[in-house]
Amino acid sequence: MITLKDISIKVGKSITTVSRALNGYDDVSQETKKMIQGAAEEMGYRPNIIAQRLQKQKTDTIGFIIPTFGPRFSDPFFSEFLAGVGNMASDLGFDLLVSTQPPGEKEYKAYHKMMGDRRVDGFIIVRTRRNDERINDLLKQDFPFAVFGRIEDRNDFSYVDEDGVYGMRQIADHLVSLGHTRIGCIAPDPELMFAATRLEGLKSGLAAHDIQLNGSMHKVGDLTQKGGYLQAKAIMSDPNPPTAIVACNDLMALGAISAAQDLGLEVGRDVSITGFDDIPLAEYTHPSLTTVHQPIYQIGGMVCEMLIKTILGQELEQKHILLKPSLIIRESSGKNNR
Amino acid sequence: MITLKDISIKVGKSITTVSRALNGYDDVSQETKKMIQGAAEEMGYRPNIIAQRLQKQKTDTIGFIIPTFGPRFSDPFFSEFLAGVGNMASDLGFDLLVSTQPPGEKEYKAYHKMMGDRRVDGFIIVRTRRNDERINDLLKQDFPFAVFGRIEDRNDFSYVDEDGVYGMRQIADHLVSLGHTRIGCIAPDPELMFAATRLEGLKSGLAAHDIQLNGSMHKVGDLTQKGGYLQAKAIMSDPNPPTAIVACNDLMALGAISAAQDLGLEVGRDVSITGFDDIPLAEYTHPSLTTVHQPIYQIGGMVCEMLIKTILGQELEQKHILLKPSLIIRESSGKNNR
DNA sequence: TGAAATAATCTAAACGTTTCGGATATAAAT
DNA sequence: ATTTATATCCGAAACGTTTAGATTATTTCA
Numbered sequence: 178m179i180t181l182k183d184i185s186i187k188v189g190k191s192i193t194t195v196s197r198a199l200n201g202y203d204d205v206s207q208e209t210k211k212m213i214q215g216a217a218e219e220m221g222y223r224p225n226i227i228a229q230r231l232q233k234q235k236t237d238t239i240g241f242i243i244p245t246f247g248p249r250f251s252d253p254f255f256s257e258f259l260a261g262v263g264n265m266a267s268d269l270g271f272d273l274l275v276s277t278q279p280p281g282e283k284e285y286k287a288y289h290k291m292m293g294d295r296r297v298d299g300f301i302i303v304r305t306r307r308n309d310e311r312i313n314d315l316l317k318q319d320f321p322f323a324v325f326g327r328i329e330d331r332n333d334f335s336y337v338d339e340d341g342v343y344g345m346r347q348i349a350d351h352l353v354s355l356g357h358t359r360i361g362c363i364a365p366d367p368e369l370m371f372a373a374t375r376l377e378g379l380k381s382g383l384a385a386h387d388i389q390l391n392g393s394m395h396k397v398g399d400l401t402q403k404g405g406y407l408q409a410k411a412i413m414s415d416p417n418p419p420t421a422i423v424a425c426n427d428l429m430a431l432g433a434i435s436a437a438q439d440l441g442l443e444v445g446r447d448v449s450i451t452g453f454d455d456i457p458l459a460e461y462t463h464p465s466l467t468t469v470h471q472p473i474y475q476i477g478g479m480v481c482e483m484l485i486k487t488i489l490g491q492e493l494e495q496k497h498i499l500l501k502p503s504l505i506i507r508e509s510s511g512k513n514n515r
Numbered sequence: 516m517i518t519l520k521d522i523s524i525k526v527g528k529s530i531t532t533v534s535r536a537l538n539g540y541d542d543v544s545q546e547t548k549k550m551i552q553g554a555a556e557e558m559g560y561r562p563n564i565i566a567q568r569l570q571k572q573k574t575d576t577i578g579f580i581i582p583t584f585g586p587r588f589s590d591p592f593f594s595e596f597l598a599g600v601g602n603m604a605s606d607l608g609f610d611l612l613v614s615t616q617p618p619g620e621k622e623y624k625a626y627h628k629m630m631g632d633r634r635v636d637g638f639i640i641v642r643t644r645r646n647d648e649r650i651n652d653l654l655k656q657d658f659p660f661a662v663f664g665r666i667e668d669r670n671d672f673s674y675v676d677e678d679g680v681y682g683m684r685q686i687a688d689h690l691v692s693l694g695h696t697r698i699g700c701i702a703p704d705p706e707l708m709f710a711a712t713r714l715e716g717l718k719s720g721l722a723a724h725d726i727q728l729n730g731s732m733h734k735v736g737d738l739t740q741k742g743g744y745l746q747a748k749a750i751m752s753d754p755n756p757p758t759a760i761v762a763c764n765d766l767m768a769l770g771a772i773s774a775a776q777d778l779g780l781e782v783g784r785d786v787s788i789t790g791f792d793d794i795p796l797a798e799y800t801h802p803s804l805t806t807v808h809q810p811i812y813q814i815g816g817m818v819c820e821m822l823i824k825t826i827l828g829q830e831l832e833q834k835h836i837l838l839k840p841s842l843i844i845r846e847s848s849g850k851n852n853r
Numbered sequence: 854t855g856a857a858a859t860a861a862t863c864t865a866a867a868c869g870t871t872t873c874g875g876a877t878a879t880a881a882a883t
Numbered sequence: 884a885t886t887t888a889t890a891t892c893c894g895a896a897a898c899g900t901t902t903a904g905a906t907t908a909t910t911t912c913a
Contacts, residue, residue: 192863
């Protein structure tokens with residue numbers, strides 16, 4: 178492999194001069210600069226990034242520890258988000274280091290290890306929890322990070338989030354406009370901030386129409402299709418079942434649809450079901466899923482860009498970005514011919 | 516940050532001795548070894564991995580460039596595979612570098628860049644193509660890699676693959692046993708090896724029962740739900756439509772189910788539809804999907820382990836692993852009460 | 854003409870490891 | 884009493900960069 182030294186020998190200049198020529202410093206004469214750049218090109222020189230990192234004391238790498246339960250994890254949200262983060266990172270010359278860890282002790286260990294080993298310059302955080310130990314830790318250690326989501330009470334960090342309250346109000350308005358009054362809900366663990374936000378949005382949206390969310394109509398699901406399926410069955414087994422089920426994410430909504438169909442109901446006629454996220458699958462299910470759209474790929478890119486700017490010490494034009502999601506009305510909430 | 520030098524000053528030994536003590540060399544007395552290890556522990560020493568990498572001329576990092584079209588990529592296959600790779604890599608002390616690139620020129624560039632910059636010690640390759648330029652290149656450059664999938668004619672590299680022919684024969688036998696004779700198929704671009712293999716399996720499986728796959732019954736889909744939906748509609752619009760549709764992956768099968776349902780058909784009674792992969796969603800759709808299961812998470816781990824062993828120069832007990840997938844019979848191929 | 858400014862280049866140290874080849878001291882063997 | 888072996892340890896170089904500061908040569912200005 179070609180090094181600066183090789184070039185310096187070839188052109189008869191010092192390593193310093195070669196380095197400075199290649200980095201465009203202006204204390205190298207135009208002539209030698211050209212000469213050195215030519216030689217480097219010709220010899221196929223590629224800087225050794227590890228040596229650069231050692232010298233610069235930077236890793237040019239960001240970390241993304243995906244919080245996921247169990248090996249059979251296959252949330253479309255993550256693949257799309259990951260693509261957004263990864264492509265932005267590579268555009269900005271950063272590497273992306275990923276691993277997966279179930280939320281909890283092992284996860285915190287993973288963060289500490291990555292920091293202790295100075296393996297990354299910063300973190301991408303998703304799926305925030307009410308009182309998020311990851312964020313508290315990172316803040317305490319003054320380690321750079323950027324977040325998709327918010328947390329309970331502090332906001333002294335950069336984040337992008339979707340306005341879940343707004344999104345759920347759209348859903349509430351839509352369902353009410355279809356005539357529903359008994360409405361069930363499948364929400365994830367309320368420790369998850371986005372669950373809390375969406376639930377709050379639903380409640381306030383319904384309250385605006387003087388509708389309450391009854392306790393037995395409100396179940397906790399694990400965000401998977403299976404969770405949605407099981408909880409929907411539980412809800413529908415109520416002696417006086419709701420006419421609409423609001424799931425807090427698409428995957429659970431799809432499970433709920435299956436459950437309703439298994440019970441012999443026609444979704445969109447006998448019962449309305451809605452999701453949240455608008456994953457690509459939502460459009461091609463039967464019936465297609467009424468849901469709330471958010472641009473996950475772009476969000477991944479935005480969070481990544483925020484993080485990298487933070488790492489580079491650049492000013493952020495906006496530290497907090499709140500996106501308005503949009504309601505996508507499809508068939509699962511009510512047939513067109515209704 | 517604590518360095519070897521700091522420790523060496525503290526304990527009054529040379530940097531060399533400290534390094535060797537910490538790495539368990541036996542030319543350091545038990546006594547000093549203990550002492551140094553104690554001091555290191557107490558001072559919270561963490562080796563600087565970048566310095567180690569520079570010195571060792573290794574990156575301890577593997578690369579995974581996910582071949583994906585477009586930003587709205589959300590194939591559950593990848594998230595699960597990624598988790599398998601990532602966790603195995605971290606168990607073995609390696610970092611995992613990921614990026615996404617659409618197959619083609621930009622993708623090859625990405626490989627060359629990662630190699631040229633010596634950013635990784637090896638690659639994970641998936642979704643092999645008939646004549647895979649990635650693999651040819653990597654072989655030519657003698658750069659380590661391990662593959663999920665095979666290619667057309669050479670096999671002088673390590674891979675794990677599922678026996679797609681076997682899997683599809685299971686499907687064929689199953690469908691024939693249900694009485695089907697007119698069978699349609701949605702396969703991906705035949706450039707993709709797994710598509711070719713599965714298609715071959717289906718054809719040979721049907722041929723064993725003297726059934727041919729008619730040209731107009733055989734469509735090419737893009738692996739997404741949408742692709743399955745569109746191609747299924749095309750197939751079913753035939754004046755003499757098939758009674759069963761075999762999709763070469765689950766996502767397309769789900770799309771096909773939606774299409775059939777949109778046409779007013781009851782899947783599992785009026786038409787049988789099967790998938791391949793057994794993604795987590797398959798179990799909780801309505802009807803649930805008959806498909807072929809393969810342990811994607813484990814495969815990710817296996818491929819990763821193969822790669823790392825190759826990098827470390829360790830002997831592989833098996834260079835080629837071919838897994839027998841298993842047929843999972845659910846509702847979409849035919850109701851139990853049939 | 855001499856001092857000061859500028860341009861072009863270089864030396865050497867630094868980043869934090871690992872490791873080769875001694876060096877020293879003690880113990881064992883002749 | 885000299886050699887030989889063994890156990891401990893250390894100096895220095897190496898990995899490939901970047902950069903602070905010094906040096907030299909050239910130009911500019913008074």
